[in-house]
Amino acid sequence: MRDAQLAAKPVCEWCFKRGIITKATVCHHVDKASKESPATFYAGPFESLCAPCHDRDAQSEERMGYSTEIGADGWPVDERHPANSQRCAKS
Numbered sequence: 129m130r131d132a133q134l135a136a137k138p139v140c141e142w143c144f145k146r147g148i149i150t151k152a153t154v155c156h157h158v159d160k161a162s163k164e165s166p167a168t169f170y171a172g173p174f175e176s177l178c179a180p181c182h183d184r185d186a187q188s189e190e191r192m193g194y195s196t197e198i199g200a201d202g203w204p205v206d207e208r209h210p211a212n213s214q215r216c217a218k219s
Contacts, residue, residue: 130155133174140178142185152176160190 134157143150157163158173189195194208205213 129170129174134176137176139176140181141175142177142181147167150178150181153179156182180211 134160140150154177195206199205
């Protein structure tokens, strides 16, 4: 599973979105629920990440329920971020 994912997508998908080319070393479960059952653990979906993106960003997002990434406008890019719910309420 890991080897097949990293062979198919050898570049960190999160770094690539930011214009950075980094070798992926982690096969990350996109859907947290897929890790909870042996029947779905190997089914995916998966994404290729570098260790820093996985260990820092992906695990933080799983714990908190939203991404802490900040956009060019200075606001969090994830609409689930609490700052965006307050921002939308003011509009």
